[in-house]
Amino acid sequence: MTQRLATAALVFAATAGSASAEKIKFEYWYGLTGDLGAVVAETCNRFNASQDQFEAVCVGQDGYEKAVQNTIAAFRAGKHPTLLQSFDAGTADLMLSGEFYPVTQLMADTGVTVDWTDYFPGIANYYSSKSGEFFSMPWNSSTPVYYFNKDQFAKAGITEAPVTWEGMAEAFKALKASGQACSLAYAPSSWIDLEQFSMAHNIPVASNNNGYDGLDTELLFNTTLHVQHMENIQRWITEGYALLRTQAAGKTSRDSFVEGECSVFFSSIADHNTIHKLTPAFGWDVQIIPTYEGVERHNTVVGGASLWVLAGKTEDEYKAAASYLAFLATKPEQQFLLENTGYIPVTKSTYEALLAEGFYAKAPYLNRDIAMKSLTYTEPTELTRGIRLGGMIQIRSEWQSEVEAALAGQKTMKEALDNAVSRGNDQLTRFAQTYAGKSFP
Amino acid sequence: MRRAYFKFSWIAAALLAPQLLIIFVFFYWPSAQALYWAFTLEQPWGGGNTWVGFDNFRNVLSDPYYWGSVRVSVIYALATTVLAMSMALTLAIFVDRQLAGYKAYRVAIIWPYAVAAPAVGLAFQFVFNPGAGIFSYINTIAPGWWDLSKYPWQAVTAIVVAGAWKQVAYSFVFFLAALQSIPRSLTEAAAMDGARPLRRMVDLQLPLLTPTFFFLLVINITDSFTDSFGIVDTLTGGGPFRATDLMVYKIYADGFRGFDYSGAAAQSIILMLLVMALTFVQFRYVEKRVHYT
Numbered sequence: 001m002t003q004r005l006a007t008a009a010l011v012f013a014a015t016a017g018s019a020s021a022e023k024i025k026f027e028y029w030y031g032l033t034g035d036l037g038a039v040v041a042e043t044c045n046r047f048n049a050s051q052d053q054f055e056a057v058c059v060g061q062d063g064y065e066k067a068v069q070n071t072i073a074a075f076r077a078g079k080h081p082t083l084l085q086s087f088d089a090g091t092a093d094l095m096l097s098g099e100f101y102p103v104t105q106l107m108a109d110t111g112v113t114v115d116w117t118d119y120f121p122g123i124a125n126y127y128s129s130k131s132g133e134f135f136s137m138p139w140n141s142s143t144p145v146y147y148f149n150k151d152q153f154a155k156a157g158i159t160e161a162p163v164t165w166e167g168m169a170e171a172f173k174a175l176k177a178s179g180q181a182c183s184l185a186y187a188p189s190s191w192i193d194l195e196q197f198s199m200a201h202n203i204p205v206a207s208n209n210n211g212y213d214g215l216d217t218e219l220l221f222n223t224t225l226h227v228q229h230m231e232n233i234q235r236w237i238t239e240g241y242a243l244l245r246t247q248a249a250g251k252t253s254r255d256s257f258v259e260g261e262c263s264v265f266f267s268s269i270a271d272h273n274t275i276h277k278l279t280p281a282f283g284w285d286v287q288i289i290p291t292y293e294g295v296e297r298h299n300t301v302v303g304g305a306s307l308w309v310l311a312g313k314t315e316d317e318y319k320a321a322a323s324y325l326a327f328l329a330t331k332p333e334q335q336f337l338l339e340n341t342g343y344i345p346v347t348k349s350t351y352e353a354l355l356a357e358g359f360y361a362k363a364p365y366l367n368r369d370i371a372m373k374s375l376t377y378t379e380p381t382e383l384t385r386g387i388r389l390g391g392m393i394q395i396r397s398e399w400q401s402e403v404e405a406a407l408a409g410q411k412t413m414k415e416a417l418d419n420a421v422s423r424g425n426d427q428l429t430r431f432a433q434t435y436a437g438k439s440f441p
Numbered sequence: 442m443r444r445a446y447f448k449f450s451w452i453a454a455a456l457l458a459p460q461l462l463i464i465f466v467f468f469y470w471p472s473a474q475a476l477y478w479a480f481t482l483e484q485p486w487g488g489g490n491t492w493v494g495f496d497n498f499r500n501v502l503s504d505p506y507y508w509g510s511v512r513v514s515v516i517y518a519l520a521t522t523v524l525a526m527s528m529a530l531t532l533a534i535f536v537d538r539q540l541a542g543y544k545a546y547r548v549a550i551i552w553p554y555a556v557a558a559p560a561v562g563l564a565f566q567f568v569f570n571p572g573a574g575i576f577s578y579i580n581t582i583a584p585g586w587w588d589l590s591k592y593p594w595q596a597v598t599a600i601v602v603a604g605a606w607k608q609v610a611y612s613f614v615f616f617l618a619a620l621q622s623i624p625r626s627l628t629e630a631a632a633m634d635g636a637r638p639l640r641r642m643v644d645l646q647l648p649l650l651t652p653t654f655f656f657l658l659v660i661n662i663t664d665s666f667t668d669s670f671g672i673v674d675t676l677t678g679g680g681p682f683r684a685t686d687l688m689v690y691k692i693y694a695d696g697f698r699g700f701d702y703s704g705a706a707a708q709s710i711i712l713m714l715l716v717m718a719l720t721f722v723q724f725r726y727v728e729k730r731v732h733y734t
Contacts, residue, residue: 065697065698069697069698072485072486072700075486075487076486076487090700093484093485093486093700094486096484097484097485097486097487097488098488099486099487099488244590246590248589248590248677248678248680248681249571249572249588249589249590249591250570250571250572250573250574250577250588250589250590251572251573391699391700391701393698393699393700394695394698394699394701397694397698397699401680401682401683402682404590404680404681404682405681405682408591408681408682410682426500427699427701430482430500430701430704433482433491433493434482434483434484434490434491434703435484436491
């Protein structure tokens with residue numbers, strides 16, 4: 001390092017004033033792929049073109065999971081990047097390891113001013129510690145909504161897209177009566193059917209306020225409204241209102257919707273852009289995910305990924321990374337992301353500015369801010385801050401396998417969820433044992 | 442048995458050293474590390490681990506789904522081996538008999554071995570996909586009959602066929618070489634004695650093929666236990682509801698995807714022991730019936 005500094009100084013002296021000093025480089029590993037990956041790469045180009053002090057070296061890692069896996073391997077070998085784009089389910093281990101540089105701290109140390117109160121609380125809470133310090137930088141954010149076929153709804157005489165499950169059930173009946181064979185293209189998703197569903201209903205997924213208050217957490221979702229909801233979905237499938245549409249079954253729920261086979265499907269708001277690009281031959285719109293009657297609706301939480309700054313890098317690299325993160329948070333850059341993907345703004349000021357410009361009033365962005373309505377429906381409560389569980393990826397996959405088994409008629413939905421909970425609890429016990437004596441910061 | 446003795450020589454040692462070093466770095470070291478992790482709870486981001494003795498093994502072995510995974514792995518290994526070897530043998534005999542166009546397909550049959558497992562899985566997705574693949578034609582006749590997301594046996598069949606397809610090439614090369622090394626004079630003598638092709642095959646060629654047969658059996662079984670990951674990952678993802686969750690795929694899912702390094706290490710050790718045991722059984726009992734010339 002000293003040698004490099006000395007060399008840099010020499011070079012600087014030799015070219016005194018005529019040329020700029022060598023750029024400070026930092027590495028950034030991201031998980032997004034395809035069109036979205038290209039957008040990430042483009043933000044790096046824009047950053048590098050916007051100033052001549054720092055250079056972001058951005059490397060796609062072929063998916064969030066691989067990005068985290070590769071970073072762990074690199075970290076253990078001491079060759080990790082400064083910045084990592086990680087999805088929420090993959091960060092419990094990182095949080096407890098402490099091998100990261102909280103971005104609030106980073107910005108303070110490098111003298112970059114960020115107005116942290118400008119972030120939407122639903123997003124801020126999700127990515128910060130109990131004391132309100134941001135661990136990671138929110139960037140590509142989304143939340144689930146449902147997409148519906150306007151033409152088919154109109155034909156069935158449904159004037160307003162329902163916001164309750166009871167209303168949804170009525171809509172299914174009306175659609176069937178109007179000759180629409182399939183109302184809902186269903187694909188099991190623990191993120192939507194379990195996690196976000198529980199947020200919107202203000203019911204727990206796990207004890208200890210969804211894991212925030214300690215590692216001795218137990219899953220609770222086999223005792224809540226979630227069970228009844230999953231039984232309803234199963235019933236809709238057997239009664240012929242809904243069809244199971246997954247990749248393994250030959251057609252995804254999105255394809256089914258875009259082809260006009262089914263009238264409704266649930267997904268992230270990030271799909272808004274994709275569906276627009278697929279140009280369905282009918283009118284369509286989005287609506288917030290329904291809740292059951294008699295339950296007070298609460299906010300949903302953010303999905304997508306955030307940017308983590310990892311420990312063990314040089315001060316220069318941190319400065320460069322801080323500058324990149326600040327760059328991403330500016331309004332033009334958020335807007336660049338929004339226009340090229342289906343993601344949502346993360347700061348209030350950007351959202352308000354976009355609203356004032358009429359950004360969300362016309363296609364292709366029309367009504368995309370329904371996601372903002374869902375995210376900001378109420379102030380986050382103890383149960384709607386988010387979920388902080390170790391082994392989350394395995395818990396999700398246990399849920400998925402068990403629900404699939406129930407939908408295939410191998411067991412009842414209740415048995416399946418009981419089993420998912422008991423197996424998930426084994427994961428949580430292992431996790432607590434691995435990090436004995438620690439707790440989430 | 443005759444034994445050969447060699448004097449120790451520095452040159453020999455020096456020549457062996459690079460190879461031994463490679464084996465040590467890429468096999469013994471990681472295996473030792475896995476063995477150590479299997480007895481601890483390892484934190485993925487470093488930061489230490491806790492010694493837990495046999496807990497990881499106890500957890501894995503008391504999990505009914507793990508035994509399901511062992512069962513389907515054994516089924517997969519046996520089925521792909523039988524399928525791949527019988528297809529390879531049949532094809533090799535055809536080529537050996539120099540049927541029309543044998544030169545062209547001798548080359549063509551060798552190719553699949555050069556295809557990476559995930560690519561094989563992807564290719565077979567176009568065959569087996571219930572919505573868009575070749576098998577979707579079945580669904581136009583009997584709607585909903587072919588559905589990989591619903592019927593475990595169909596998913597298992599799909600990965601077995603894909604796995605066998607990939608292994609046919611390897612076995613084919615060896616069978617063909619073995620067939621071609623059978624002296625023509627033997628075949629001709631048998632022919633003059635009035636043995637027809639089928640009789641010559643049963644009484645002459647197959648017995649002479651047993652060493653090759655045995656070698657391929659060991660290699661194929663080992664391969665189908667350890668090299669099936671790519672096919673499962675792209676074709677079924679372990680589903681439906683864990684029906685194709687082969688041991689090696691489960692190791693990946695738990696270890697890399699779920700960050701449970703220790704649980705995955707314990708499973709690796711069990712898989713290693715299982716493959717060793719199977720190989721031992723084959724050498725102990727099957728090799729007795731092999732005649733080396």
